[in-house]
Amino acid sequence: MDTDINLRRWLDTSLPGLVDELEKSINSGYHIEGGDTLSISGRDEIYKILDTILGVLFPGRYSPHKPLQKELHYFIHDSLRHIGAKLHRHLDEIFTYYCRDRKENCDCRQRVDSIIRILLTSLPKIRRDLIEDIHSAYDGDPAANNFDEIVLSYPFIEAIATHRVSHLLYKEGVPIIPRIMSERAHSRTGIDIHPGASIAPGFFIDHGTGVVIGETVTIGRNVKVYQGVTLGAISPFDKEGTPRRGQKRHPDIEDDVIIYANATILGGKTVIGKGAVIGGNTWITESVPPGAVVYSNC
Amino acid sequence: MDTDINLRRWLDTSLPGLVDELEKSINSGYHIEGGDTLSISGRDEIYKILDTILGVLFPGRYSPHKPLQKELHYFIHDSLRHIGAKLHRHLDEIFTYYCRDRKENCDCRQRVDSIIRILLTSLPKIRRDLIEDIHSAYDGDPAANNFDEIVLSYPFIEAIATHRVSHLLYKEGVPIIPRIMSERAHSRTGIDIHPGASIAPGFFIDHGTGVVIGETVTIGRNVKVYQGVTLGAISPFDKEGTPRRGQKRHPDIEDDVIIYANATILGGKTVIGKGAVIGGNTWITESVPPGAVVYSNC
Amino acid sequence: MDTDINLRRWLDTSLPGLVDELEKSINSGYHIEGGDTLSISGRDEIYKILDTILGVLFPGRYSPHKPLQKELHYFIHDSLRHIGAKLHRHLDEIFTYYCRDRKENCDCRQRVDSIIRILLTSLPKIRRDLIEDIHSAYDGDPAANNFDEIVLSYPFIEAIATHRVSHLLYKEGVPIIPRIMSERAHSRTGIDIHPGASIAPGFFIDHGTGVVIGETVTIGRNVKVYQGVTLGAISPFDKEGTPRRGQKRHPDIEDDVIIYANATILGGKTVIGKGAVIGGNTWITESVPPGAVVYSNC
């Protein structure tokens, strides 16, 4: 009890100074996260928008209750409107903030409308691509018993569906939001696909934990990848030691390639040719011709 | 404001057509997730049942409030009843749906009762196995200070407890549900154990991220595994290129084996003999005799 | 319907015996989780305290609503008080329980006050270290566009912020709680840092999935690490086969070292010298001199 009273007294006398010190630390030096104008900092809003988008692509998969067949029309319409309204608010805020913050001559705010239109009208195409991805998963995994099992339980589906949405926003120049989306999928699946990566339909990642796909990767149709595969940069820095921001740093993977578990493929000039098979545990920093089969020398 | 009004008008005129297109895409071509009869699509129901089962095995570990000692009896009885009632509903639905969907001559619905009885009466055995697993963790990890720490914080416990439940349902032929259970553990722990794998008690996985254990793996008593280990197939396809569904594709691990981090062991004919030690970063596609020690040649 | 009635009758007749068996199993043999006195077993309480601490370090990042600028002062003061009160309760319980449980001559309960004071007064220092970590991330990753993106989306931030808190509690001898904190970060990020590891500021882990950093690791300033890196023990056992609890088992990493993806560095006597570069997929069990560059021989 005595110690308890001592703690109370210490809190009463010490907290005022400690609070001032922390407040000063937050307000000066480095003030993160956009002051009062930017409401995304909790990220939950972004997750909700993403879930609404994913819910249109696979109704019922990302919500506790599945819409009945006869409610489907209303469900889709409501969802699209909701996406439009919520994205409008957040894109408006985020473009306003980053323009002000950077003092750039910014007409980006005018692009908010255009981005929403592009996203909504792209959803049928994104869904078609995802159906191809599901076919690839079924054809590529002997453990898959039916499409439902894939949609309901494969982590890859969450990763690629999220990526196809975040990649579209990335291409339209939306700051931060695509990365927040991708990192949620990363956290849940262990699959880390940068929103910048360009991935054709028919893609499949089995198991997936530890997969890393870098910002400037391109991947062709019907490519299969296993757990622990890295498609990365040889070095993040150029010869002067400065980060190679905005440059092509990661490999190109052509159609029909298979990359087995824990293979590492690095470099912006590295091309894995159409139909090549890259064995597990390999380390590749140069191009591989079409149809080649590369084994690990371990 | 102008742009805002433009967006509104665009939504008013464009959404009706877009909704029709998406609805058609969902209803035709590929209609996933069992129409109105299958209520599991949100997966939350399955997670709740699993948490109730895990809650009986480790009371308080999977619920915000721990039952008091004197409430334990009521808590267990309530939980078992709840498991029975909820599983009955979902198994009934899921067997009905997959029978109808596949037009197979199905007496599986009659098995629902039997499956529930088997699961409930197996819980004491599952708990005994898990206690052995905890002992293995304590004996195998110098960082473990006590059993409580293992149960409360080791990701391995969630993975193996979930597996011992999902494996039982898998053996009884339950569709989809075992995989949904296993993939939740995979998402939370980075440990990917297929429900089909057969694992004896006294098992321990340290750290665990990136571990993959395939559908037809068997693991003996007192086996220890570290992060990044793959127990997989050499190829998912046979010589004709069709997926090897239902075949033995993954290795057998005998009693007392230790497999260090990032080792890869592949193939349905590969047997790791009793007491063998497989070093880190190794790549193994052939059997290893009992007692052998295999180092990486990297 | 018949089967349904059969199940009911079976539950009515079989559950009483089954409940007794499970209750006995829980109460005897191994009774986990501290009886009625220890309320942490659900772990949610620990997560809430951790989120409050992280919320003081990055206001708004770990709560759905961000405090307005003018509310910041109240927010911090409220948070610190809340941390103090909640930690007091749980530390008091946990020290009481483990003292009683172990029958050790325990004056640890008197340390509760002191631990809370140390934690609260350390928060400004922890925040300064984290700002250095963010600078390292920005300098080390070409894909990072600004600090906000790092704080809002990089999994590394959650891992290192959690670690800096759990490490402080670990050093003060708090049982179990630090590990519960660290394992939440592990689950969400795939980065497994033991609370015992000592990490200087300016640290950065890119991608992160599969990283394992052991209990007795030390890491110097401005070290960079990539996905899949293990800083581990050569063996958890000494020559007699007993776990090497409490001994130095893991390597020391000096300032300015870079360790690329999937490198494995093992052993308590292994030192990676200042400024060394460890290539991807390497396997290292002996010390590396300062400035050295080590490539994989695969």
Next chain:
Amino acid sequence: MDTDINLRRWLDTSLPGLVDELEKSINSGYHIEGGDTLSISGRDEIYKILDTILGVLFPGRYSPHKPLQKELHYFIHDSLRHIGAKLHRHLDEIFTYYCRDRKENCDCRQRVDSIIRILLTSLPKIRRDLIEDIHSAYDGDPAANNFDEIVLSYPFIEAIATHRVSHLLYKEGVPIIPRIMSERAHSRTGIDIHPGASIAPGFFIDHGTGVVIGETVTIGRNVKVYQGVTLGAISPFDKEGTPRRGQKRHPDIEDDVIIYANATILGGKTVIGKGAVIGGNTWITESVPPGAVVYSNC
């Protein structure tokens, strides 16, 4: 502890029979609430629809967060769509059920669409009436400081807004739902207005607890009523003692009437003439001419 075990044993042996008895009681004799087809029984769905409607009439008043000015358009559109979709589902269910239940020759299901259209297109008129009601409240209550205070705190507003919605549905012949709506307002405000009552705009009830307004009441413009006023039937039964279902049983109140606290006005032939003032605690079963002032003789 003994008693505790006794109770367990009693539950184990007695519950099976008790459950059978209760199940039989629920399934036979009187089986309420529409079997599996009628999902309104929990009433929460009806409350949510009502709150969405009220939210369109007074944005922000019935939801935790108020829409920003620039979000208002999206908010209204979303709300109207949501009302349409949800009402469609519940009206369809409820008409189907009551048709089946009553074996009447029912084309009422075809009326679902029409009812929804009438409700939605009536909302601007309902809002205009409510604005008149608010003006009456401001003019009639010296304690009212401004319109905001009335909208935010007067129980009358909830009662009359709910009534104007439930009355519309009542007129369209919707079963049960209007009464569920009205009774929520009754529970919260103590004001019991039957959905059948017809009330012109400019109505005001001060304090309101205990007010009862019967099914066949009509009320003219700018009528003011105080707490405890009953507008009721002389007797619910006709001379033969059977309930007078569907007959005119309650009074008509003409324009500009004021009825003070605890007055009771009964009978289907009773008319309170334009501009009359009915004093507190009066008991009136015959018509009162226009402009008359009636005092209590107590």
Next chain:
Amino acid sequence: MDTDINLRRWLDTSLPGLVDELEKSINSGYHIEGGDTLSISGRDEIYKILDTILGVLFPGRYSPHKPLQKELHYFIHDSLRHIGAKLHRHLDEIFTYYCRDRKENCDCRQRVDSIIRILLTSLPKIRRDLIEDIHSAYDGDPAANNFDEIVLSYPFIEAIATHRVSHLLYKEGVPIIPRIMSERAHSRTGIDIHPGASIAPGFFIDHGTGVVIGETVTIGRNVKVYQGVTLGAISPFDKEGTPRRGQKRHPDIEDDVIIYANATILGGKTVIGKGAVIGGNTWITESVPPGAVVYSNC
């Protein structure tokens, strides 16, 4: 901003003393609500138990989701068990507390088991009585269209169902809990029935707001009551001015009586004879013979 800082400083300096003053006020003089041993103080637990009981009496009426027909058996069994377990905990606590508090020679704790058995085995009888009450409502109210409407929307149902449960607990001598149950119904319906009142089946209260039924009231079969009726005491005090605790203070109402709105019937020796009709607004302090009709003299 200045004022803001002033407030902060005032809080820092003034709160410690203010907290001490309030803590002292709570701990001394009058210390309510049973210290740490009594967990009911938030009342939510009692409400949950009551809702579970009401849910067994009218499945689906008091829970968001209605059990399907085929789930009814499980639902009832689960509910009864849940009621048993939760009541056991709270009755045990509350009897322990009030015994300790009052220093009475208490064997009441032994009665906990017996009370639970009596409550559970009485549920079929309580349900039968409630069905009679519903019949009375249908027969007595011309505005009632069907039984569903009564069960789903009449406030009287909540009041009488709650009363039939709380009265049973009152008769068994349970402290406080019956009153907490009754007051929830009072709050929601405006009908204030003391748990002590004894009410035969076939009871009906129309509208109900303002009805007060005192502790020692008895009511016979098929009695109908309207809004604002008081069945009360002439005076709470005896001639010496001390409260007449435990004495008969309220009237007896025999079978088939009708009491119209706002009638007041007072006194422990007042008997309203079988079949009497009491008019609205009457004030009665003496007995009324069977079959009499009493009108208001106002």
Next chain:
Amino acid sequence: MDTDINLRRWLDTSLPGLVDELEKSINSGYHIEGGDTLSISGRDEIYKILDTILGVLFPGRYSPHKPLQKELHYFIHDSLRHIGAKLHRHLDEIFTYYCRDRKENCDCRQRVDSIIRILLTSLPKIRRDLIEDIHSAYDGDPAANNFDEIVLSYPFIEAIATHRVSHLLYKEGVPIIPRIMSERAHSRTGIDIHPGASIAPGFFIDHGTGVVIGETVTIGRNVKVYQGVTLGAISPFDKEGTPRRGQKRHPDIEDDVIIYANATILGGKTVIGKGAVIGGNTWITESVPPGAVVYSNC
């Protein structure tokens, strides 16, 4: 299905116009609830602050979990701080809004600090008054068994505790918030006390439904009131028919008065003298001398 499609098409074509009409109606004519600057419109924030205040007065009574004895100090301190911070935000907003709205020369914003200080430092006094109220309830109601029962179940306690807080804010000139607080208590208890009424300690209302206490009422010490009592105005209008805003309109009740059920006492010049007893159902518009006993002439 046809009708369903018809409805969809109608929504698609008709909603845009309907939304415009409603938006215009909300934005023009009468624009309620303070635009974007006033966040109280959902009222939930005000309820939370009130619950925190009531929670300090009766710890545990207004929150699901009761603070343990040893946590009491932290609980009170946290609560007071929370009240200060939250009130500061809302008072600041509301004073700013009403000043701007009314164009009055307003220094009221400077009063925010002062109001918070007055409220917090008044809490011990408010608690002392409430303890007196509880004593009055125990002495005045034979059905009350102990203080706990009164605090946990009597609606009067919620009404008077809320009133003592809202009255303090009313006296300080806070707009709207006091009325929102009082009306919550009115909704839950049926007791309608205007925040302006001045009530000395030792007050008790039994049953309470239908009680109305007007804005300019004053009530002395140890006054007891029963259900349905009105302390009101003779007329809300002066001779010219304009509302008598800000004038004394309601009676004064001196010490030790008892007012039985459904009595009505009206008028700003009406004084009920010390110790008078007002019988049930009386109608009083003139003063009553001290010690008098007034019966109903009905």
